[in-house]
Amino acid sequence: MAARNISRFWEWGRKIICVGRNYADHAKELKNAIPTEPVLFLKPPSAYVREGSSILVPMYSSNLHHEVELGVVIGKGGTAIPQSTAMEHVAGYALCLDMTARDVQDECKSKGLPWTMAKAFNTSCPISEFIPKERIPDPGNVKLWLKVNDQLRQNGCTSQMIFSIPYLISYISEFITLEEGDLILTGTPKGVSAVQQHDKLQAGIEDIVTMSFRVDRQHQ
Numbered sequence: 001m002a003a004r005n006i007s008r009f010w011e012w013g014r015k016i017i018c019v020g021r022n023y024a025d026h027a028k029e030l031k032n033a034i035p036t037e038p039v040l041f042l043k044p045p046s047a048y049v050r051e052g053s054s055i056l057v058p059m060y061s062s063n064l065h066h067e068v069e070l071g072v073v074i075g076k077g078g079t080a081i082p083q084s085t086a087m088e089h090v091a092g093y094a095l096c097l098d099m100t101a102r103d104v105q106d107e108c109k110s111k112g113l114p115w116t117m118a119k120a121f122n123t124s125c126p127i128s129e130f131i132p133k134e135r136i137p138d139p140g141n142v143k144l145w146l147k148v149n150d151q152l153r154q155n156g157c158t159s160q161m162i163f164s165i166p167y168l169i170s171y172i173s174e175f176i177t178l179e180e181g182d183l184i185l186t187g188t189p190k191g192v193s194a195v196q197q198h199d200k201l202q203a204g205i206e207d208i209v210t211m212s213f214r215v216d217r218q219h220q
């Protein structure tokens with residue numbers, strides 16, 4: 001069998017662990033409290049979608065939101081990883097969208113139910129190419145941006161994160177063992193908004209990487 005290549009991590013079928021409310025300005029825009037501990041949820045690997053394929057609005061949603069996020073690709077697994085060595089476990093990064101059926105999430109929140117239907121559906125995790133670690137020497141200080149039909153909607157900086165990347169790796173790995181090929185989505189800055197069928201989304205990490213996706217509706 002050919003050796004697996006981390007630059008195609010999305011083919012490995014590994015976990016996608018998402019951090020929510022990690023930017024105070026986004027927590028505020030959705031009227032959520034600023035968390036004192038990371039808020040975590042999961043997406044399955046079937047959520048991945050790559051450039052060239054469309055993001056699909058689920059049939060049961062009429063308010064699909066974009067959330068641009070820095071993704072951290074794990075290169076070396078571990079359990080209870082100390083913060084001091086956490087960055088040694090990082091192979092690289094990917095630009096990610098945490099597509100969210102906001103209407104469904106609001107309903108789940110009001111009923112105290114899990115967010116799975118709002119966050120984990122097919123195409124809910126559009127990703128860029130793999131970005132080797134060396135290309136982002138300071139992942140705690142890079143700008144993330146997203147445009148819908150050429151209009152800037154999100155423009156944040158990872159320096160605004162409440163919980164840093166080493167802290168998140170250490171915190172998560174205490175109770176979920178991290179494996180090579182796992183992806184951590186580190187949360188979104190403010191500016192989330194609804195997308196419609198035929199919209200064009202473009203996003204970037206500064207000019208280090210850019211990506212572009214079309215939105216379509218899921219057909220029965």
Ligand SMILES: O=C([O-])CC(=O)C(=O)O
Pocket residue numbers: 018019020021022023026030067098100105186187188
């Ligand atoms: O707003 C949410 O749904 C929580 C979240 O994923 C984020 O803050 O990135």
Ligand SMILES: [Mg+2]
Pocket residue numbers: 018019020067069098187188
């Ligand atoms: Mg998110």
